Amino acid sequence: MAESPRFGTVFAPSMGTMSFDGSSWSDPAVVPVEAIPMHPSTHALHYSSSCFEGLKAHRDPNGGVNLFRLDRHVERFAASADRLVLPFPGVEAVRDLITETVAANLDEVPNPPGSLYVRPTLVGTDHDIGAAGSPSRTALLFVLNSPVGDYFAGGVRPLRIAVETDRPRTTPQFGAVKSGANYVMALGVTMEAKRKFDASQVIFMPGGQLNETGAANVVLLSEDRLITPPLDGSFLAGVTRDSLLTLASESGMEVEERAVDLDELRAWVSDNEVALAGTAAVLAPVGTLIIDGVDVTVGSGEVGPVTLRLREALAAVQVGVSSNHPEWRSPVVKN
Ligand SMILES: *Cc1c(COP(=O)(O)O)cnc(C)c1O
Numbered sequence: 001m002a003e004s005p006r007f008g009t010v011f012a013p014s015m016g017t018m019s020f021d022g023s024s025w026s027d028p029a030v031v032p033v034e035a036i037p038m039h040p041s042t043h044a045l046h047y048s049s050s051c052f053e054g055l056k057a058h059r060d061p062n063g064g065v066n067l068f069r070l071d072r073h074v075e076r077f078a079a080s081a082d083r084l085v086l087p088f089p090g091v092e093a094v095r096d097l098i099t100e101t102v103a104a105n106l107d108e109v110p111n112p113p114g115s116l117y118v119r120p121t122l123v124g125t126d127h128d129i130g131a132a133g134s135p136s137r138t139a140l141l142f143v144l145n146s147p148v149g150d151y152f153a154g155g156v157r158p159l160r161i162a163v164e165t166d167r168p169r170t171t172p173q174f175g176a177v178k179s180g181a182n183y184v185m186a187l188g189v190t191m192e193a194k195r196k197f198d199a200s201q202v203i204f205m206p207g208g209q210l211n212e213t214g215a216a217n218v219v220l221l222s223e224d225r226l227i228t229p230p231l232d233g234s235f236l237a238g239v240t241r242d243s244l245l246t247l248a249s250e251s252g253m254e255v256e257e258r259a260v261d262l263d264e265l266r267a268w269v270s271d272n273e274v275a276l277a278g279t280a281a282v283l284a285p286v287g288t289l290i291i292d293g294v295d296v297t298v299g300s301g302e303v304g305p306v307t308l309r310l311r312e313a314l315a316a317v318q319v320g321v322s323s324n325h326p327e328w329r330s331p332v333v334k335n
Contacts, residue, residue: 007148007280012108012116016101016143019125020087028097030104033144041127043136048181049124051080054279055239056148057102057109057116057332060320065109066329067102067118068318070095072239074120080177081122085135094120094141095330101143102332112319113150117280118143151281156303156311158287159200159276161213162193165262168206169214175234186214197290201276210260216278217241220260220268221306227268230257240277240314243328247313250324262291269296273304275311282318283311 015033019026044050055073057065074091081088088094098120102109109116120143124136167189169175170182186202193199203218204211212218212235219241220227226248231237249255260268268274274286285303289296298304316322320329 007151008117008146010147012105012145012147014101014104015145016097016104018089018093018097018141020089020137020139020141022137025087025089025093028093028100030100036140036142038125039127041129043124043126043128043131046129047124047132047136048179049084049086049136050122050181051077051084051086051177051179052119052121053077053080053178055098055118056279056318057118057145058319058329059109059111059115060329062320064320065102065106065116065332066320067098067332068330069239069243069328070098070330072242074098076178076237076239077120077122080179083174083177084124084179086122086124087137087139088122089141097141098143099330099332101145105145106333108145108147110147110149113315115148115318117146117148119146120144148280152284156285156308158285158298158301158303160198160288160290161274161276161286162197162199162202162290163205163262163265164189164193164202165205165208167204169202169204169211169235172234175211176231176237178236183214190214193290197293199290203289205262205265208262210265211235213276216276216281216284219244219275219277219283220265221273221275221304221310223306224252225254225256226310227256227258227260229259238277238279240279240282243314243317244277244283244310246325247317248310251313265289266291266296269298272299273307274298275304275307282314283307 053073122141125138126136170185201213217238276284285307287301
């Protein structure tokens, strides 16, 4: 069984593929991971017609392997494809392809806290550099699997995060699309924050309103409350975010989806918690915010108890240690 490789650099041997030739989808296939030959004029390489998903398969205590919230991820994948005007084979076919790919790589699923990270990707493959104003008619969908260890191997540590109130993460109309183009747009700002402030990420607050980081949603936490911005299309509708909101509410916390401005964020961190939510890290504590170039300690500056509690509650559901929300786990094999 694989153990703790660096996130995203080690791949399970099999990948799922399907392709669209402009009129029909090929049969799904699970093949050895290998280079994909691409003509230099491939649409995605020039016009960023590409999107992806990121979900995980976890081992449960009974020897089963389950994909966490497969339906939600595939629905979001379909929505991203639609926004990029890319062909999509249908949610059922994609769910099946993802499940078959993980089944082929079953031996590569690490034990908890490790998991198998699953990366479905869709790219426009037309050979046409003249297609700046038209969508790709052909497409390739592949599902890559990567065994990952504990994101916080060596312990959960609080992050240093810079707050950016001027430049946005991406455009408002593409905020909810899981596309590489959104990531590169945030990259320059993030690299600047690394260089200037030794920050690991940036919380974007364009116009002074809380949005998200380059790759994770932001939640404000206290003993009895979870506050996060409402889904308005300007940021990614995280499945982790949705799951945490549900679990927090069920545990008796007040869940508020509403706008948060800089003044409220400043006041909040004096004795509360802030954390980042996403599939890779689950829930990562923020220890310091850098606001207008000045360090502002979040709560004690250490990992907060509410962050830890919610993180553990979600992890327990993901690996099936908790019997809560069985509908969130799609079995790949049953014991
Ligand atoms: C994937 C992603 C997230 C987190 O979404 P999850 O479904 O929780 O993994 C948050 N923000 C951005 C920009 C993302 O691409």
